[in-house]
Amino acid sequence: MIADVQDALRELLYTEARLPRDALDIRFATPTSSWVSSLTRPTLNFFLFDLHENAALRSMEFHSMPLPGQVSRTLAPRRIDLKYLVTVFFKSQVDELGRDEWNVLWRVLGALLRQEEWDTAHVPAAVRALDLDLRGVVSNAPNQTNYSLFSSLGLPVRPHLTYALTVPLDLNVTNQSPLTLERQISLGEVTGPGGPRGLQVQGAERIVRSSWRVRLPDGTPAPEALVRANGSEVGFTDATGTVHLRLPREEVRELHVLTRDGQSLSIDPGEAFVTLPSPN
Structure with missing residues (x-):
């Protein structure tokens, strides 16, 4: 599911942020200092640093489906928050202020804010099959955790976003009972x-x-x-x-x-x- 969602997120950003496919890569790597040094093209990176259940969206309901002579009851999927550190890396800058990186980050921010609830066209088939949506939130509060992340990755703090994407997790809990x-x-x-x-x-x-x-x-x-x-x-x-x-x-x-x-x-x-x- 995570791979499907990340592929869909890549396509959403190329489309909604109007990013050039032939000039900028979108990756989901751990941006260590050695990884950044190995880049040969401008890169927008989403680093998944945390995932946990969104307890506020938890549902213990069972969805019923009639079968011949019985009813199949399936527990509703759980909702999981995927948290990303979003950064942009250019091998060389047009100027010392890194304005190219800022421009890309600005476009990405606008695209993510427009898609707080993803349009159906961007939702991967694996999520649509569960009859649920995808929701994304960009954090607008300073986060000490992010500064610690840069330090642990061996990078200086740079302009970045924190993006939380809520995705469903099907637990495959099903039971069957007589219909009458x-x-x-x-x-x-x-x-x-x-x-x-x-x-x-x-x-x-x-x-x-x-x-x-x-x-x-x-x-x-x-x-x-x-x-x-x-x-x-x-x-x-x-x-x-x-x-x-x-x-x-x-x-x-x-x-x-x-x-x-x-x-x-x-x-x-x-x-x-x-x-x-x-x-x-």
Whole structure:
């Protein structure tokens, strides 16, 4: 994922900062003094010096996907902050002030500020597959850590940026469970003094419910369909084709479905999914 994101960042900068591909390299190296001395072309460098989870964006939700007879539930990806030290190195300067380096850094700053939330066109396929975006923030506060970084790399402090890019990390945590669900709800009634706190609770009613999903022949949900179980219990499917009936699954002997377009069918509920046959 990091390599995909860095390749995308390189293309974003060449495009958004209008940097010359044939005259300037964009690299992701550790800029030690010996590495800088080995450069033969002007180079914009992003040094990844830190990565940690963005706890503020952590989600413990599971995303559900229906499968035949069951539901696959996948834990949402974590979000990781990649922190870069951004510097520009020219082998030789036009003047002693290093204005060429400053001009490149200025263009890069403008491009990164315009792309705090990356346009979809720049987001790599590996990130789009997770249905998440990329977010980047340029730090505008002095950072003592950066000065220590230059010292540890054997470089004098030079104009630089600190860029934090938030990327998703898929943990591949998935579980599968049966699609048909049942619930048992016991209701109680307060009936006067008694018990350790002066109240007595008696059972009043027990509710058992099972859930079913009705699909059209092409596999899409069948919304607003009337479903009758055992000739008496009635319910309507929602937008996902799901209907809840006040019967336990094992007592459902027959399902009669009347679809929104007028199809009327009786179905043996042998599967958790109820798939309507194609009309003749």
